[in-house]
Each structure stands twice: as C-alpha cells, then as structure tokens.
Amino acid sequence: MVKDPVCGMDIEAQNAVATREHMGTTFYFCSDQCATTFDGDPHKFAHPEPESTPEPIIAPATTGVNPALSGPTRVEFPIVDLDCASCVQTIERILRGLEGIQQANVNFATGRAHVVYDPEKISLADMQQAIKKAGYTVGGVKTRIGVKDLRCASCVTFIEESLRATPGVIRATVNIVTQEADVEYVAGETTLAQLRAAIEAVGYQTETEAKETTPEDAEEASRKAEYRDLRNRFTFASVLAAIVLLLTFGKFLPLLKQIPDQINFVVMFVLTTPVLFWSGSRFFVGAWSAFKHRSADMNTLISLGTGAAFLYSVVATFLPGLLPEGLREVYYDTTAIIIALILLGQLLEARAKGETNEAIRKLMGMQAKTARVVRDGEEIDIPIEEVLVGDIVIVRPGEKVPVDGVVAEGQSTLDESMITGESIPVGKGPGDDVIGATINKTGSFRFQATKVGKDTALSQIIQLVQQAQGTKAPIQRLADVISGYFVPVVILVAIWSFAVWFIFGPDPQLLHALVTAVTVLIIACPCALGLATPTSIMVGTGKGAENGILIRSAEALETAHKLDTIVLDKTGTITRGQPDLTDVVVNGNFSETDLLRLAASVETVSEHPLAEAIVRGAKTKGLALTTPEDFEAIPGHGVTATVEGRALTLGNLKMMAQIDATLDGLETQAQRLADEGKTPMYVAVDGQAAGIVAVADTVKEDSREAIAHLKKLGLEVVMITGDNQRTADAIARQVGVDRVLAEVLPEDKANNIKMLQREGKVVAMVGDGINDAPALAQADVGLAIGTGTDVAIEASDITLIKGSLKGVAVAIDLSKATMRNIKQNLFGSFIYNSLGVPVAAGLLYPFFGILLSPIIASAAMALSSVTVISNALRLRGFKPTVSAKK
16 A cells, blocks of 8 residues: 555555655655645655654754754855055954844955854855945855755755755755756855755755865965956056057157157056056955045055055146146056055965965875775765765775775784874774874774764864964064054045145155155055964964974964963873873882782782773783782771782782781881882782882883973973872973972862963963863963863863873964064064155155155055064974974
C-alpha cells in the first residue's frame, strides 16, 4: 500500500490513477484532481509541515549550516577600493549606525572589515548595501551551483531561504529555468561544501561541476585585479603626462616652438582630460562618496587640487579674456603629472601592502587541497572541504595530513615543524593525534578525522592571527583622532594660503595663490597616518605565528612591551608537569639497579602518580619488573608487598619508624633531596633500610635559559605555586627565580596578580592549567602554554604553541620590535605632514624665495605611504634573541 500525498488515501501502487516523480521519489495518486493539485506545489506535499513544533535544528559540525542561527555572529569580509585612512572611519561610522551591529572595525592595511552583529536584526546583504551606498564594495565570491529536479516556485523559495540562512552568504537566487543557484558569499566565512549542504538539507540534490574558491584565491585575485587596474591607469596617465610635459616646454624645442600657444593649449587639454577623468576617476568617485556622507578624505584633497588646476587651465585656454594678460598660464602638465605620480604611489603601495600579509598566505598555503578517504569500502580523492568528522583518511609517504585526527592503523613519522616549530620528526602510531597540514615523512597510515574545516588546528591559528589583525592597538586611537580632523584642517589651510597669497603675495598674485593652494592640498597625506599602525601590527602578528606565538589582539601586542613583571606558574610551565624518577640512593649491599627493580616492581600495581614515575623510570632503564604479592597501601605512610620472596616496604619516615628500620644516615640524604625540591621515598628490604628513590616534577631543559633572558630584558620574574615553600624555593634556585609566591591556593592566584598590580607593576601571567584561567584573565597580559588546557588558552591574550618558556621572551621581544616600528611610522608621518603642509603653503618663500612645485608635492605625498609600509616590512626580518622553536 502507498499513500496519496494530497488526500492521504491509502491505495495500491498498481491501481494508482496517476504518478509523479519529484526529487528522485515516485508519488502515487488516487485521482487526476489530486495529481493536478500536487503539480501546483509539489514541495508542499512532498515535505508536509509537521503538526507539532519541531526540535531546534542543530548545525552539522562539518557544514556549519544552521537555519536556526541566533545570537551575535562574527564575520570578516574584504572591502574593495579602500584607499585612505578617512575611508576607514567613514565605513566604521556607517556600519556602527546600523541596527544589529554590535562591533565594527576596519583594517586599512588588510582592507578587511571585522563585524560582530545580530543575524536576527541585520544580514550581510544589508551591510553590503549600506557600504555600497557609501561608494565602496564588499568583496564577495560568486559561484553557480546546479540543482536537480527543480519543479516549482516553492522549491525556489525553500532553497533560497536555506542558502541565505548559511553564515557568510550575502545573497542567493535560484533560477527554475536554468536549474541553477547563483550565490554570492564571503570567502572564508563559508565554503562550497556548506552551500551544497544547505541545498541538500531541504531535500534537493546538487550538481558537482561548481569549483570551490578558497579565501586566499579570492583575495589574491582581488589584489591582482586592483594592482592590474592601477598599473593600467598609471601607464596611460604617465604616457600622456610625458607628452603634455613635452608640449609645455615646446618653446625650447626647435620642432615645437613654431606651434602657436593657443593650439598647444588645446592639444594639452585634449591629452589631459582623459588622464584626469579616466586615470584619476577613482579620486573623484571617492571624493563624491565622502561628500555624500558629509566627510572628506584623501580623495577630496586630490580632486580639489587637480580639479582647480585643470579648471583654471580650461578658462585660460577657451576663455582667456576673463583673465588679465599676465595670468593666462595653463597647468595641464601639473594636473597630469600629479595624477600619474599619485597613481604610481598607490601602485607601489598596493604591492607593498600585499607583502605585509605574507605570513597569513604562508599559513593558508600549508593546507592540503585534497584528501584520500574510504567511502563505501572504496578509496576516493575528494576536496578537503568535503572531509567529514569520522571519515577514515589515508596518508601516503610525502603527503600532507589533510585534517586533524587520530591514527587508526599504521605507523610513520611526521614533520610538525610548521605547527609546533619542532624540527625533529615525531613518531606516530595507533591512538596518536595527527595535525592537519603536517607532512608524512616515511610510512603510510590511516587515521580517523576528528576536526575538519574551521575546527582544525591550522584553521584556528589562521583565525587567531586574522582576528588580531582586525583589532586596533590603543596607540592607533591617536592617529584615528588626528585623521578625523586632518582633511578639513588641510582644506582650511589651503583656503587660508590662497587668501594670503592673493592679498599679500607678489605678482602674479592669482597664480601664486593657486599654486600654493593646490600644493597644500596635494602634499597632505592622511594615508601615511592611517597605515602607520595596522601595517606593523599585521607584520608583527604574522611574524609571531611563524615563531609559534599566537597573539589574540593588537592591544595585547602593545601592552606586552610595557611589562615589568612576569609571573610564572610552576607546574607545567617551569616544570614538565609530571613527576619523573631523579635519584636512587643505596645503603648496604644493594646496587642501584637491584634496588630500583625491586621498588618499581612493588609500584606496578599502584595508581599513585609517584608510583607511576618510579615504574616509568625503571622501564626507561630497561629493567624487567615482576608482579608483587600481598600488596597493601597504608594511607599517609607508604606501601608494602612481597617481591621475589622478599618483604619490600616503601614510604616516608613514619613508615620506616613503624617497621623499626634503622636508617644509618639516610635521613641526611633524604633532607638533601627534599631541599632540592624532590620527594624522597625510603626503601626497606626484609625490614632493613636499603636506600632511597626520589621523584620530582623536573624542570624543563630550557626554563633556566628563558628566565635568564627575561631578566636581561629588565623584567622581574616571579614564580607562583601551590607547593610548600621549601619545594618552591628549591625549584626557584634551579632556574634562577628570585621571588617566590608559595602555598597559593588555586582560587588565590588571581588575588596575587592583583597584589602585584597594586604595587604599580604591569604584570604578565604565564600558565597552562584550568586553575590558572582566572589569573590569566586578571593579568595585564595572559600567556597560555599551548600544551595546556583549552580553558587556559581561551582565557589568555597570547598562546605559545610550544610548551617552552622561551616563547614568552620571544613574544616580548616581538612586542618591543613592533611598537618601535609603529612609533617610527607615526613619527615619520607626523613630521612629514607637520613640515610638508607649511612648506607647501609658502613658509620658506619670505626667507629663501623657495616655492614648492605641486609636482614635487605629489611625488612626496606618493612616497610617504610607501615609506611607511616599507618600514613596516622591515619587521619581516625580526630575529628573536632566543628562539622559541628550540
């Protein structure tokens, strides 16, 4: 029996009056009327609404499709034609004025907006439209996906709604005629696999011809397109500007001096017009967009300057009677050359800005493109975006591990240097974790995927670096404030300069007034101020990632250079975080090997961490252990057992007193070991004290060197621990720490950080455990050891991928280098504008008779931004005085 989907009647399939195929399923009807009703809206009957309220839809971890999306969402998208610092403030103001926007920052150097918004109140399409009205464009990626069995308008609606609910989708339209979905989305926020999943989630099948566009591909294509456009405009402008310049000085050339001035002027007008209105159109479009939003930017200055020179020249060419005899000069050469030089500066700037984000591109380039997985018993190669959690992935020698997972079968060694910085290949076998983007060196193995897409370690690293680059350092606020007033002030200075020269200047007064006003407008450069901080932050955070240091925000990077106190948690930060066998002391006729073998055999059945350390130490030495008999644990004292027919007792001094064992001077040895921060355990054989085994949470091999380097940087190093004072002092002596906060309860660590801050110190906390999270959050800068817990990492400002303390020193070194670079950029920008504008206004003329040419001013303006970026790029050569990767 089958059910008619329209009326609900049960009928025999062979007796059905009509049938229909929809989305791969056959439907049977009791009458033609039911079949006709079905044809009008097949999706309605094929997928009827449930009578009861459905459970909330939970997004698959691998696709991110979540129709029930609610709450604040973070999105990052590129903005095309972002060419000045004032543009940044315009876009930020527009975005922050939209309902549902909680936070909006625009990074001038990367050309990207970082927005936190409520998807229930505003969509990406709304943001794009608002930005478009301001004269800018959101850089989305467009793709076309074939959809099978589209039959009705309701099918279109279902698919469009599902696509639009996918995070990162700007707009989606479905064409029932072509059976295709056209989607525009933000690369990096969603993927082609997620778009297909959104379509398939409402019951439709997709074609497979569409090609994925990765974020790096999209951004690289956009950057190349912008560079190509600038190059074409500059080439066109420079060729015509050269001809105009030649005609300007034609009276000095034998072949041109016979041409009448009026004809010469007309030819120069014809050549200059396309330079101004095609090559320079971007400046006028930008100025108009700024004007519509009651603001002014660099484009305003360039447009006013070149426009004024051009209009004056047009009047002198076609309406010379309006000007006195001595003022019929033309400035076509000035107009054309200024446009060409500024385009040259932007061309060089675009190339240099591309290099500032080299670290991100390197990280993205590490990802594998495809993966070989086992599906339905067959090995197939699929795009990495289509790997699902739980898939069995095959990795052959020389290949990259596609995603994160756990080895299920086989053994190999992996080069993990690109993630951890560890240059020595790491052996992997069943049960071991593998990290996506690492390189398989020798054997072949299979692993089960546990993290895919944005959840992989590499994706998280990239996301953290991009997140840091999207934040603003406190030092940038000064530049932002100045940039906000900069352009209006420059326009006022230009007007004032024109008035002064026109009233008090030498003859010809009008020409001098025009030249100085144009020069003032052209020489001012707000872009240098806008680029000073974000370019250095970009290079600095990228350089940190290369050294295994993930910096969450620009503020953390800035604050790190002010630190004067470093608080180090002992366990897991200074020490390894697990006890190890350190000493074996014998007393009597036993050798160290025999004593350790007997003691370790007793501890094989104990679950105490110290017992595990003894057993592990014995196995490391290759000793064969036996199973003990009559094992008994005595709380607070020790353990007893029989091994190889001999009575063994391990424990503290109380345990030895309980069995009346004579220690024969072992107390002195035990005291010495305790003073060194170790835990001594007496060993008695057949009632006689035979020796001591000692264990300790040993110091990491590079902790002492790292702490010494921190001291060289002028920092006070403090160790904090819950251990007793004697143990803490012993560890402190080993690593060279002078100040110790011992016997601190986990809940009091944050209070101790507050105590140091009340002393006027700028404090960093370094930890790795859950109990360190409050202290990490309280500190001015929290640094989490990457081998620690997720809670500690989440609470920190900086994450050290490796477990080495050297990363702390490198992070502070990098912060100092970055802040030094930023200050150099800001100083250079302030000095350039502070000196350049007065000189352009004619300040030197009364003293030296020097009046700056607008052409020289345009060259200086173009070079100022390039200089700032070039200085930021010097950070790429940063070499820490101590390596975090060793």
